[in-house]
Amino acid sequence: MGNLILSRSPKKSKPFYVEKLGIHLYTAEELSYFIYNNLMLIDENFIDDKLCDFIEEAGYPQLTVKLKKWRDDSTVWELMLVILQDIHYYNSKELETFRDEAIRIAKEGYEGIYKEKADYLSEIGRLYEAIKMYDTLLSSRDIDNNKIKAEIYESKGVALARLFAFEEAKNAFLRGYELSPDERFLEKIYMTHLLDGSVNYPEELVKTALSKEYEPTLKKWNDKYSETEKQIMSEEPLAFIADLKERDTRKKKEGFLKLITDWKSEYKRNQN
Amino acid sequence: MGLILGVDICDDYSQISSYDTVSGDVESITLGGEGAAERIPTVICKKNGCDEWLIGEEAYRNALIGQGTLVDRLVRLAIKNGSATLEGTKYKAEQLMFRFVQKVIGLAGRRYETDEIDSLVFTLHESGPRINDVLIRVAESLNVSREKVHIYTHTECFVYYILSQNSEIWSNQVSMFDLKDNAIYYYELRAIRGRRPVVIEAAREKLPEGFSLSVLDTPAGEKLADSILSSCAERVLAKKTVSSVVLTGKGFETTNWAGEFLNVICNRRRVFQSSQIFAQGAAYAAYDHTLEKSAYPYLFICEGRLASTVSLYAVFDGRREQIVFAQAGTNWYEAGTKASFIVDDIKDVILDVTPVAGNKTLQVSVSLDELPSRPNKTTRIELSVTFSSEKKMVVKIKDCGFGDLFPSSGIVIRGEYFIP
Numbered sequence: 001m002g003n004l005i006l007s008r009s010p011k012k013s014k015p016f017y018v019e020k021l022g023i024h025l026y027t028a029e030e031l032s033y034f035i036y037n038n039l040m041l042i043d044e045n046f047i048d049d050k051l052c053d054f055i056e057e058a059g060y061p062q063l064t065v066k067l068k069k070w071r072d073d074s075t076v077w078e079l080m081l082v083i084l085q086d087i088h089y090y091n092s093k094e095l096e097t098f099r100d101e102a103i104r105i106a107k108e109g110y111e112g113i114y115k116e117k118a119d120y121l122s123e124i125g126r127l128y129e130a131i132k133m134y135d136t137l138l139s140s141r142d143i144d145n146n147k148i149k150a151e152i153y154e155s156k157g158v159a160l161a162r163l164f165a166f167e168e169a170k171n172a173f174l175r176g177y178e179l180s181p182d183e184r185f186l187e188k189i190y191m192t193h194l195l196d197g198s199v200n201y202p203e204e205l206v207k208t209a210l211s212k213e214y215e216p217t218l219k220k221w222n223d224k225y226s227e228t229e230k231q232i233m234s235e236e237p238l239a240f241i242a243d244l245k246e247r248d249t250r251k252k253k254e255g256f257l258k259l260i261t262d263w264k265s266e267y268k269r270n271q272n
Numbered sequence: 273m274g275l276i277l278g279v280d281i282c283d284d285y286s287q288i289s290s291y292d293t294v295s296g297d298v299e300s301i302t303l304g305g306e307g308a309a310e311r312i313p314t315v316i317c318k319k320n321g322c323d324e325w326l327i328g329e330e331a332y333r334n335a336l337i338g339q340g341t342l343v344d345r346l347v348r349l350a351i352k353n354g355s356a357t358l359e360g361t362k363y364k365a366e367q368l369m370f371r372f373v374q375k376v377i378g379l380a381g382r383r384y385e386t387d388e389i390d391s392l393v394f395t396l397h398e399s400g401p402r403i404n405d406v407l408i409r410v411a412e413s414l415n416v417s418r419e420k421v422h423i424y425t426h427t428e429c430f431v432y433y434i435l436s437q438n439s440e441i442w443s444n445q446v447s448m449f450d451l452k453d454n455a456i457y458y459y460e461l462r463a464i465r466g467r468r469p470v471v472i473e474a475a476r477e478k479l480p481e482g483f484s485l486s487v488l489d490t491p492a493g494e495k496l497a498d499s500i501l502s503s504c505a506e507r508v509l510a511k512k513t514v515s516s517v518v519l520t521g522k523g524f525e526t527t528n529w530a531g532e533f534l535n536v537i538c539n540r541r542r543v544f545q546s547s548q549i550f551a552q553g554a555a556y557a558a559y560d561h562t563l564e565k566s567a568y569p570y571l572f573i574c575e576g577r578l579a580s581t582v583s584l585y586a587v588f589d590g591r592r593e594q595i596v597f598a599q600a601g602t603n604w605y606e607a608g609t610k611a612s613f614i615v616d617d618i619k620d621v622i623l624d625v626t627p628v629a630g631n632k633t634l635q636v637s638v639s640l641d642e643l644p645s646r647p648n649k650t651t652r653i654e655l656s657v658t659f660s661s662e663k664k665m666v667v668k669i670k671d672c673g674f675g676d677l678f679p680s681s682g683i684v685i686r687g688e689y690f691i692p
Contacts, residue, residue, distance in 0.1 A: 002618035004586040006595060006611060007652060015675070023676040029614055030675040033650065088590040089614065089649065 005029075005089065008059045016054035020126065022265055028058040032089035035080050036098055039105065040120035044076050060086060077102035115152060122159045130159045150180035157188060166196035174202065186210070187221055194225050274388030275380050276562060278429070278554025279373070280395045281407075283347045284453065285311035285522070286372075287551035290380050291559040298555040300548045301379050303328045310547050311522065315344040316372045318358045327375045343368055347396065350406045370410045377414060389414070391561045393422045393554040395429040399576055401660050404605050422561060423605055425576035426450075427476045429553030430459050433546075434518075435472065435568055436556040441542065444515035447508065448549070449501070449537075451523030455482040456501070458508050459518075463570075471628060474574035479504050485523050494529035501533040509537065519545040571601040573628055578602050578662055580627045580634075580691050584655075586613055597657040598665075600628045610656035612672065615640060616649050621669060623657070627692045636667070636689050643671050644681045650674040665689045 007029060015024035018034060020041045025031050031054070035042060047067060056064040063086040067079060074082075081099060084090055090098070105113050118133035134156035143149055157172035170192040177185035186206050193201040207214050276291040278298070287310055289298045300310045317331035317340040318324070326334055335342035343349070343356045349365040356363050381387045394407045404423045411421040424432075434446050448459040456479040464471040481500045487493030509517075517537045519527065524545055527534060537543055546552070560567050573579050582598040598607040623636040643651055652672040659665055667687045673680030 003592070003616045004584065004618065004621065005614040005616050005649070006586040006588040006593075007614055008588075026675045027652070029649075029652070030677060033674070033677065088587070091590075 014054075014057065016051060021124065025054070028055065028060060028087045029089045031055070031058070032084055032087045035084060036090060036094070038120075039098075039101060040117040042076060042080060046076065047071055047079055055083070062086070075106070077106065115148075115155070119155055122155065122162070125162075127159045127163050131156055131163075134159070146179040150176040150182075150185070152176075153179065154185065154188070157192075161188075161192060161195070164196075166192040166199045170199050170201075181209070183210075183217075190218070190221050191225060194222075274390035275377075275384060275386060276391045276555060276558045277377065277380055277389060278393050278395065278551045278556070278558050279376060280426075280429070280548075280551040280554060281314060281347060281373075282397055283314055283345045286314045286376060287311060287548050288376050288380060289548055289551040289555040290384065291555040293559070298548075298552040300551070301383055303330075303379060312376060313344075314346050314372065315342055316346065316368055316375075317342045320359065325371050325375065327372055346372055347403060351400060351403050353402060366406050366409060369406055370413055373407075373410050374414060387415075389416045389420065391420050391422075391558040392416050393424055393429075393558040393561070395424050395426055395550045395554040397426050399423055399425050399605060401605075420561075422557065422603070424554060424557060424603060425574075426457075426550045427459065427474050427575040428572065428577065428603070429550045429557060430476075431461060431472055431474045431553070431572055431574060432557045432560070432568070433549050433553030434461050434516075435570070436553070441516045444513045446516045446518065447512075447514050447537075448518040448520060449505070449524070450549075451485075451501075451519070451521040452482075453485045453522065456504065457521075458504070467571075470570050472570045472572050472574075474572070476575055477508075479508070488523070488529055497523075498530045498532045501530060502536050505533055505536040514541050516542040516544070518549065519543065520547060520549045571628065573601060576603055576662060578604055578607055578659065578691075579629070580625045582608075582657055582665060582691070583624050583626070584622060585624075587616070594624075597623070597655075598659070600626075604659040604662040608656070608658040610654055610668075612652055612654050614649050615643075615651045615653060621653075621655060621667075623667065625665075625691050634692065636665070636691075638667055638669060638685060638687055640669070640685070642683055642685050643669075644683070646674070646678050650678045660688070663690055663692075665691050 007027065015026045016031065017024055018041075021034075021038070025034055052064045052067055055067070063083065066082060066086070070079065070082070081095070081102065084095055084098060105116075114133060114137055118130045118137070121127075121133065122130035134152050137143060137152050138149065138156075143152075153172045153176035157169045157176065160166075160169035160172060170189050173185050173188040173192070177189070186209055189202065190206065193199045210217050273293060276293065278289045278291070280287040288301045290301055291298050302310050303312050312328040313332060315327065315331045317326045317334050319326065319334060319340040320338075326340065331340070331342055334340040341358045343358070343363075346365065346369055348354075349356065350369050352365070354365050356365075356368060377389070377392075392411055394411075396403060396407075407423055408418060408421055412418060430448060434442050442461060442463060444462070446461040448461075450457040450459065458477045458479050459474065460477075461472065461474040464473060481504050483497060483500060487497050524530075525547065527545065534543070578598055578600050581596060581600045583594050583596045585592055586595050587593075588595070595611065597609055597611075619640055621638045621640065623638070625634040625636055627634075640653075643653075652674055654668075654670040654672055656668045656670075657665060658668075665688070667689065669685040671681045671683045
């Protein structure tokens, strides 16, 4: 059954800044939501004095006392659970799910959690940080499974492509293919070529791998690319740019300025 | 200690009373000092060629001899948000009301030699959002802060007046006749003692037999008026256990002409006459507002007060609890509040309206369809409940978004609902 949840904490004038996402949290409920949905962004450094001050000001002084007292003897997941429990934004069933997820992460081990975290960072646009993490994983001696290594190269390639580094992306996909020959790597290699014609496309390698299926597969990939291109053009920010063309000069200028500012802040965040 | 004042403002006459904390009684303040008439005509006159303003009978006199311009019906003018042009200058109703109230309150200031006001209650025949707002602003302009000002209806002040008398007066029902020019108002009060807190129920009714008070100028007219009132009294008092009858209004300044009527109402009842019921009731109420704990631990159900409690159920600290937005018995202008909620998988906000009388709770449903679609629990709303009368509730739901994660759309859903 649905409900209204009475909010104890009014919007704070001094919000809590989450550097990794470049956003401000103004209430205890927003903090709960952030923790619950961004598990991968949380580490031991998350609980600091600034967070404690924010929680206290948001109307939960007792919770602050608990956090300060238990900070040194508890895991970050245990402390997160205490925060979620005390704020009461999530019900017991949702907290159970959170607990399970925290336990899973704790059990996953180094490469499992690290890869998942890197993927998450890549998904939310923190590409440089994600790439650094992929490189750390790839240089780790703990990973001796070629299939897993190939997957890491694949993820790295995607992140590089999103940074318009198509040649480097192609190389990552190529390395992934060498470790674990699979058609999906060839497709991604071909796509980097379509995205940027200057990318050195290893035609012979692909031809040999696909043999008789080369022509029809290429056609299939071309169709897929056209379809994706259409879709991308209708999405932000490209649709936004197209829309700006229709507006008057002043609005157009303001619009572009805002877009560039957003990109700049995103870039700065990525550089940190 | 500052003044504790009750001010009755009507379109015809106004009155002012002050509460004396030493004697515990109220005192009427007149325009002309002791012995002068307690009714101050609600008129204002600007003297020609200067910025001198007069009120009451003096205002009439100056206007009559052509030394100034008169404006009357100040309450109606304020309700209509009107204005008056005096010597080529346009004055808003609020400005005129300010000057009038300033003069009236000034009477108390001069009498007690202080301008400080600790508590002020205005009483009106009928309260409404516009006139109430005007009086609040007028009081603020007179350096009386918002929390020290209250605006009550005549019925509420009738209740305060009666409850401030010896409890024998209101051991049973109390009736009151307010005889005005061209109108007779009948008030009733009864205490329902079987409930906790005791419920004080009061009502006002305009009787259809109103007549012009000028008929009292002739013996024949007096006889006719007496006869009209007698039949009114027989009708409204029939089959009721009335312990006291109160007479008020300009028509009852003397009762020599109303022998037959007095015979009807005096039958096994206490009868008393007071010309300042409402202003004095307001002064009692004003004093009550200076106390930490009210001297009237009753639930008032009457014109000006909510007859229902408005609440909703919400989760607070993990428990489902009733959140009360307005309590029955509260003055409508002062009732209502706002609170922030997170929407968790619901499409409508359901408010419970529980009347004091009867056990049935009504539900008012406000749809949230207009709010933007977002993941569950990422919409914060500010829900405010206010009233534009004791029967009309205004519900506003403002989309506050969810911080930077989901910015507010700025949408406000507004609905007006009649409540019992």
